[in-house]
Amino acid sequence: MVKVAIIYYSSTGTNYKMANWAKDAAEKEGAEVKLVKVPELAPMAAIESNPAWKAHYEATQDVPEATMDDLDWADAIIWSIPTRFGNVPGQVKQYIDQAGGLWAQGKLVNKVVSAMSSAQNPHGGQEATVLALYKTMFHWGAIVAAPGYTDPVTFESGGNPYGTSATVDGEGNIQENKLDEAIANQAKRTVTIAKAITASN
Amino acid sequence: MVKVAIIYYSSTGTNYKMANWAKDAAEKEGAEVKLVKVPELAPMAAIESNPAWKAHYEATQDVPEATMDDLDWADAIIWSIPTRFGNVPGQVKQYIDQAGGLWAQGKLVNKVVSAMSSAQNPHGGQEATVLALYKTMFHWGAIVAAPGYTDPVTFESGGNPYGTSATVDGEGNIQENKLDEAIANQAKRTVTIAKAITASN
Amino acid sequence: MVKVAIIYYSSTGTNYKMANWAKDAAEKEGAEVKLVKVPELAPMAAIESNPAWKAHYEATQDVPEATMDDLDWADAIIWSIPTRFGNVPGQVKQYIDQAGGLWAQGKLVNKVVSAMSSAQNPHGGQEATVLALYKTMFHWGAIVAAPGYTDPVTFESGGNPYGTSATVDGEGNIQENKLDEAIANQAKRTVTIAKAITASN
Amino acid sequence: MVKVAIIYYSSTGTNYKMANWAKDAAEKEGAEVKLVKVPELAPMAAIESNPAWKAHYEATQDVPEATMDDLDWADAIIWSIPTRFGNVPGQVKQYIDQAGGLWAQGKLVNKVVSAMSSAQNPHGGQEATVLALYKTMFHWGAIVAAPGYTDPVTFESGGNPYGTSATVDGEGNIQENKLDEAIANQAKRTVTIAKAITASN
Structure with a gap:
């Protein structure tokens, strides 16, 4: 059974929603899934200054925090992260650096990986953020399986061929059509490739 | 008077339209502008197989082709290019390599540069293509002045903070609002910074 | 039997040498290998103005030119290309765009891919060029298997975790130690992963 | 008088040394310089587990920590950072995100920026890290003035045209020749361009 870690960071909920869509799809493919959140670095004062952030923070108190053991355990990793100035959030980079x-020890080699992103603009750094993460994955010796245009739904949901991406308006509404289906396709692809890799070991 | 080369490649017309919006704005700022097209590499058979490409090809026969002299002449360069698989088109790279x-001879140093892009998806490589071009500009010793979010119109037109970007549907219609205004802002910014640089020489 | 296309562009021979090291290693792993060169776009006058370029051009007249059929045929692709201003050469981009x-038709999906690069400086665009190519590979739906630090030889040969890279001095001498071994490791890794992917189909 | 913030992160001292070379050169150009360190996020246990890190940590206790006011104050910013898995360290990204x-408020617009990096391999992520930072700078509306090959010393010190870069061996020795001169050239260039930009306001 392929083990998939879905690792997300979310302040107001979009990437948590996306992570859950990936989880559902990965489980449907028969994977064992852990959905974990990247530890928060922001002070409580910052979180509390934004009602949507505070609400999401409280609503996800019971989601386990991502640990190094999760990386070691996983055959595949699906990242769901917002863009912060065209790159991964500080929280995510700090987690990764650990x-x-x-x-x-070579324990990150051959993880099958894909990533998803979100921003407030259609061209708001979604591409740049996923590509930044993949660069790090190459250092790990991971196998990067971006969705590309392997299914028409990627095109219908606005791209992103590097990793399914959301555009979120001021009220937190996702602008893309069929984003859940595009994410399901990406997650299925990641699991399928991870099955091939683990079967060959 | 600041000299601006607006260099574009366009198969069916979007980047030509964008280049002209940039031209109008740069001239309004008092710049001397040359709008030039990157030489075509595709065989006529390929061009003729696509009616929209053929029509645009014929309609722009009188636009001068970009030369090395245009690069030498310019104080500033504004690029307008489509994405091809997340990178600049072969035509553009071939021109650049020359x-x-x-x-x-150090003749490309301190050109003030920005770029624009287009694709068929909102997240279809627009970010990636502009960033790929800027990498090359760093090799040249250019000064890169991306629009960022220096004006609210960048946000209103869907980003892209790296360079104003279009999403074009199957009929060639640009999906973004106020793209002309965002391009005008970018062109104005490029000219303004080029004025500062040339004034200091 | 895994089918591997080793596609290179080389003006003075470094990337041809690297491509051949990859070929030897891939064949040792039992792969069926085609080594092909990207078609030249430069005019003969340019080639002849550089004795080293001319000599290499003539010495490799019998190497087959890369075609679209090679991409269709391959289970895996290993690219060997120099940097041109921090990006793939115009010749390579023009080939790719075709x-x-x-x-x-979806015929580029699930190719297992890795890339190598060279430049005249240790930090002369080797990283940037490999990463630029991988961006394009994501559009194709390829599976990118960079070497990472999966073997100590990558470190010993100076990196590059994205793809084995050469630094070439003015006389064409490769500066890195054990570059052949690092390339062999990368080629072996590409073949091994391609075996896993093809076995699962 | 041009105000330059030199912002660095360093665990064992290389990027601190590089930052100081930049400081000397910027002051020689008549700039007012603040050299500040990015706040540490690692726990003391991690720092103390590495004697070189601990020694550097203690030796730089009196260097002021970088604040948001430094960003607001500066006309130009020179970054000096190590690579961590091909991207900026978590510490740096966390600082930036604040x-x-x-x-x-638009207070980051038109900062003139360049960056430097270091890694343990010649192709160890130095290019990737500088380019990652520049992407973020574009979001800020900064003006990016990479060194390019504007002076022969960039070539002589091994590149990097995106930003001067060090390769550090296991004992902390910088491998490049004339790295101090290349950094001086980069700092001078950043100051010169910042003078032009501030003079035009």
Whole structure:
């Protein structure tokens, strides 16, 4: 059974929603899934200054925090992260940087990986953020399986061939059509490739 | 008077339209503008197989082709290019590669540069293509002045903070609102910064 | 038997040498290998103005030119290309852009891919060029298997975790130690992953 | 007088050394310089587990920590950062992410920026890290003035045209020749362009 870690960071909920769509699709493909959140670095004062952030923070108190063990455990990783100035959020980079020990032991090699992103503009850094994450994955020796245009739904949901992406308006509404289907396709693809890789070991 | 080369490649007309919006805005700022097209590499058979491409090809026969002299002449360059698989078109790269001689003589240094892009999807490589071009501009010693969010119109037209970008549907219609205004803002910014740089020489 | 296309562009021979090291390693892993060169776009006058370029051009007259059929045929692709201003050469981009037809038919999906690069400086665009190519590969729905640090030889040969890279001095001498071993490791990894992917179909 | 913030992160001292070379050169150009360190996020246990990190940590206790006011104050910013898995360190990204307030007020616009990096391999992510930072700078509306090959010393010190870069061996020794001169050239260029931009306001 393929083990999939779905690792997300979300302040107001979009990437949590996307992570859950990926979880449903990965489980449907027979994967064992852990959905975990990247530890928060922002002070409570910042969180509380934004009602939507505070509400989401409280609503997800019971979601386990991502650990190094999750990276070690996983055959595949699906990341769901917002863009922060065209790159991964500080929280995500800080989490990733802690994997130096696993990396030095070669324990991150051959993870099958894909990523998803969100921003407030259609061209708001979604491409840049996914590509930034993949660069790091190459350092790990991961196998990157972006969705590309392997299914028409990627086109119908506005791209992104690097990783399914959301555009979120001021009220938190996702603008893309069929984003759930595009995410399901991406998650299925990640699981399928991870099955091939694990079967060959 | 600041000299601006607006260099575009366009098969069916979107990037030509965008280039002209940039031209109008740059001239309004008092710049001397040359609008030039990147030489075509595709065989006529390919062009003729696509009626929209053929029509645009014929309609722009009188637009001068970009030369190395245009790069040498310019104080500022504004690029308008479509994405091809997340990178600049082969035509554009081939044109750029010919600048090795100018580069070796240091004649490309301190050009003030920005770029625009288009694709068929909102997240169809627009970010990736502009960023790929800027990488090359760094090799040239250019000064890159992306629009960022220096004016609210960038947000209203859907980003892209790296360079104003269009999403074009199957009939060639631009999906973004106020794209002309966003391009005008970008062109104005490029000219303004080029004025500062040339004034200091 | 896994089918591997090793596609290179080389003006003075470094990337041809690297491509051949990859070929030897891939064949040792039992792959069926085609080594093909990207068609030249430069005029003969340019080639003849550089004795090293001319000599290499003539020495490789019998190497088959890369076609679209090679992309269709391959289970895996290993690219060996120099950097030109931090991006793939115009020749390579022009070749890639012709794959629009295969792409539209979904025939580029699940190719296992890795890339190598060279430049005249240790930090001369080697990273940037490999990453630019991988962006395009994501559009194709390829599976990108960079070497990472999956073997100590990548570190010993100076990186590059994205794809093995050469630094070439003015006389064409490769500066890295054990570059052949690093390339062999990368080629072996590409073949191994391609075996897993093809076995699962 | 042009105000330059030199913002660095360093665990064992290389990027601190590079930052100081930049400081000397910027002051020589008549700039007012603040050299500040990005706040540390690692726990003391991690720092103390590495003698070189601990020694550097203690030796730089009196260097002021970078604040949001430094970003607001500066006309130009020179970054000096190590690569962590091909991207900026978590510490740096976390610092950057806190600039959302300044960004929303347009206070980051037209900062003249360049960056430097270091890694343990010649192709160890130095290019990727500088380019990742520039992407973020575009979101800010900064003006990016990479060194390019504007002076022969960039070539002599091994590139990097995106931003001067060090390769550091296991004992902390910088491998490049003339790295101090290349950094001086980059800092001078950043100051010169910042003078032009501030003079035009």
